[in-house]
Amino acid sequence: MSKINDSILDFMQNKAYKPMLIEELADVFKINKGELREFQKILDDMEVSGSIVKTRRNRYAIPEKMNLISGKLQGNSKGFGFIIQDKEELEDVYVSAENLNGAMNNDRVIARVIRKGNGDKRTEGEIIRIVERANGRLVGTFEKNESFGFVVPDDKRIYQDIFISKNDMNGAKNGYKVVVEVTKWSEKRRNPEGRIVEVLGAKGDVGIDVLSIIKKYNLPVEFPDEVESDANMLSEEIPEEEYKRRRDLRDTKIVTIDGEDAKDLDDAVSVEKLPDGKFKLGVHIADVTYYVKEKSSLDKEAFKRGTSVYLVDRVIPMLPKRLSNGLCSLNPKADRLTLSCEMIIDRTGKVVEHEIFESIIRSSERMTYTDVTKILKDNDEETVKRYDYLVPMFKDMEELCKILYEKRMRRGALDFEFEECKIIVDEKGKPIAIKPYEREIANRIIEEFMLVCNETIAEHMYWAGVPFVYRVHETPDEKKLFIFKEFVYNLGYFVKPSKEVHPKVLQEVLEEIKGKKEETVVSTLLLRSLKKARYSPECLGHFGLADRYYCHFTSPIRRYPDLEIHRIIKSFING
8 A cells, every 4th residue: 555545544534534525635635736636546446445435425534434334245146245344354244135225246335334233143234335346247147038038147146137138139049158248237126237248158068167167257368469479489498697507406306296187387396315314305496587577568467367277178377388388387308497495304394404596407207196196105016117216205205294294283284174076078178077186195295395395485585574475374353263163062072262262273173073074064164264365565474374484486387476476586585
């Protein structure tokens, strides 16, 4: 938030403040006529963010002073909704169907409180203003009548169907998946109106479900021509000066371990057991920033996308495939630029030494979770023989993994065991099987190695006193945790009372329910009782990991914050 935003809020929080017009505020902050448009934009942005409200008389104030609340509406298929307030510590506010006043799921709204919460009853509100609409375009199924039709939204939290006149059907047939643009928002009990702008295809046809998801979230499948062109202009040759200035690890046994279908290999690992019993763990991450320069077309597009999106039958990458699957991917037997973190770890799992540096690696093998598990768990003769020169290292990895896991458990980290599955599709995109996703020893090795690397990087940068981006997970909300404690108590589980909850206490509950029929429901409720992890310039710790320091460093091909963190680190280590 800029200084002017802070100044505006400080001014409005003064007890003597009364709602003002923009012109009056401009006088207070000495804004001249030439700056008025920019000042208006600042106020508009603050209104959208929920930090201030604008009254019907165009006067500005903070919501609390007006007995108003601001936030995002979370709809329900039954017609009511909840306002998730902007300040996470504030309770959700119930809004009945008759008090929604045309607001839809995910709209930013302002509401007045019509009934304060009391005991088991929630605070209830009435929406008085919709600040920002979230559903200008929707994906749904078209239901056609003779002279009109309706689009039933895929998002069940939007409980109203969209009315479509005969002239706005765009050739859509009954039962087809379509994209509809809302042209008139709902008023009182009238449905919103719209026009069909794209016909996706018959519901149930192969690929239509995935296409619907892409359209629903407006995922950018294609890259702009400029971005593709800039990616194609990048040289495959690594300049000689990079070989000279980086640490050469090409003769070190380094492997990637990933899923069979993964193509964007951004992390590789190496382990060496030292004579004194300690372990030397190397985590080597693709140096994406070498290719993606700040403020370049590639960087701007990556920032816009934010992350790669993994769907059942495809990946929508954050970076063009020439980078994500090619130049940056740590493919076997190819020289690749990396940012490495080498750690010396003792028998208790403590990192006693570490070093962060730019490097060049040549991955020895592209290993899969399946093959590493075959070696370590099944002792599969054929796989062991094929990778015989790496087997000792894999066994050291397994030993180190267990040490790191036990250390995390000792400090109280929460380890949720949710059952996941993977949908297998044929070459046409048709589902042919559903398989459980197994968290085998190979998966756990990579999990533990990435966790300890992220922790080490975060702690290093914290003590260096460098402005940094941390991944933080704050202590749970007391009210939500109290509900969880009551729920599990009724199931026969006791959560130790304490002034400040420690993750170790919750970990004990997870251990107690392991393998029991109520495990999934208790784990899910606990997860929902926790706060959401977020990025912050402040090092606030990570409750779920029971750790003081944490960041996202290990996935720069598919996650933009990691890319930004690499820039900060490289700027720091290169002076």
